[in-house]
Amino acid sequence: MSPTAPALASKLDNLRSSAIRDLLKLTTRAEIISLAGGLPDAQLMPRDRLAAAAEAALTTQGCLQYTESPGWAPLREVLAVRESARLGRQVELAEVFVTHGSQQALALLAEVLLDPGALVVVEDPAYVGALQVFRAAGARIVAVPLDAEGMRTDVLEDLLARGERPAVVHTVSNFHNPGGVTMSRERRVHLAELAQAHGFWVIEDDPYGELWFDRPTPAPVATHSRNVIRLSSASKILSPTLRVGWLIAPESVCRGVELLKQGADLCGSALTQQMAAALLADETWLAGHVAHVRAVYGERAKALVHAVRTRFGDRVRCSDAAGGMFVWADFTDGTDTTALLSHALDAGVAYVPGSAFAVDAGHRSALRMCFTTSDAETLGDAVERLAVAAG
The missing domain is CATH 3.40.640.10 (Type I PLP-dependent aspartate aminotransferase-like (Major domain))
Incomplete structure (x- = not known):
């Protein structure tokens, strides 16, 4: 008689792993520029x-x-x-x-x-x-x-x-x-x-x-x-x-x-x-530290938005970069960003498909990009790789 495995709680049936955390496992390769993870820049942390x-x-x-x-x-x-x-x-x-x-x-x-x-x-x-x-x-x-x-x-x-x-x-x-x-x-x-x-x-x-x-x-x-x-x-x-x-x-x-x-x-x-x-x-020190982080992230955010709008034109709409860590973009031609992801990884760039953020089905043509961990030149390179993958 084979043993019966104990059951797990039924609430696990409707749960799924974070697509973002799963994707991070694939983006550790040095040749991939990752726009996927929502990570602050460790180089800006006050060590x-x-x-x-x-x-x-x-x-x-x-x-x-x-x-x-x-x-x-x-x-x-x-x-x-x-x-x-x-x-x-x-x-x-x-x-x-x-x-x-x-x-x-x-x-x-x-x-x-x-x-x-x-x-x-x-x-x-x-x-x-x-x-x-x-x-x-x-x-x-x-x-x-x-x-x-x-x-x-x-x-x-x-x-x-x-x-x-x-x-x-x-x-x-x-x-x-x-x-x-x-x-x-x-x-x-x-x-x-x-x-x-x-x-x-x-x-x-x-x-x-x-x-x-x-x-x-x-x-x-x-x-x-x-x-x-x-x-x-x-x-x-x-x-x-x-x-x-x-x-x-x-x-x-x-x-x-x-x-x-x-x-x-x-x-x-x-x-x-x-x-x-x-x-x-330490309010005085903290104000200066956060101001520096804002300045660096602001430059990177604007560089990413500029690169997307310049390289893709009307094919992609993206949010403005007024703060935070992310840019949200939509392909206006119906490009499926989940299907595109494997080609993007082959081209050396990663992002999070919009479907990861949908309550049900939706956002199939959207993607989220994080700009915090790459400089302006690298972000421009990432967008170029994405354009190559998208054809």
Whole structure:
């Protein structure tokens, strides 16, 4: 009699691996220029300051021990000050929760806010990490489109008028991943008003808001309603290896997140949280560091957009490069970017096909390109290789 293998949870049936993470395995070859991964440039990360912060933290015994589940208190105090300035209101310490990157915040919130079958509204195209989280939670996902001003809140309003009652609306409000657009102030206010009127939560996912090139972004959606839970991260401005993210939410939500985090990993790293606190609290240094990152990324973004528009002309439409890390492009002639990818890899360039960001089927002619890890000349070469592959 052959042994019967134990079963896995049925919720895994509807999950699929991130196409982006899978693609990264193929782009480690030196001959491939990768526009696929959403990676900040390691050469711009403040290695000396990180080393000094680590050395200073290691002079205390506390950095080697467990810390509080909501995060090391001095870091939460620093974040409360930063977020108070961003939101234009006093953020209390009880409203600040530190997580293992903002992706963990999103995963824990899904467990706190969603019952199986609950409706979640996302943007179309959608952030892949959000789709993975909401699918794992057993949510029913409905997408509303993006345009140049971000989420189409008028389409959301129509859904509400037809009787749909979301538990959560998720938005990447600044320099959308993958769409590259930023939600206008008017739509931020409208989204907040809808959340207030219909009693749903908004998760405002904002890892890119400080990476603006020409002008700062509008005030966060969370400025306009306490129904908005705001997520952010140190990964894009300091280093992903710190794994320091945070959420700003009502105390009751933070308490729910704390209960679940205790069951997941007890607490974060006291060492990296102390390091992050030291760097984020040094406002003068941090402002100069982020300004330098903005300048470098801004030059690269504009170089990529210019190369795409010059080389492809009307055959490809792409988003403007006002900030963040990504450019979203569409082939106007119906080119299937999933089918094109193998030819692009043969030509020595990688990107993420638009279908990876679709809730259902869609975006077959689109692609996402990341500009952060290559200089302007290399980005131009990447576009030339893509043009060769596309024929």
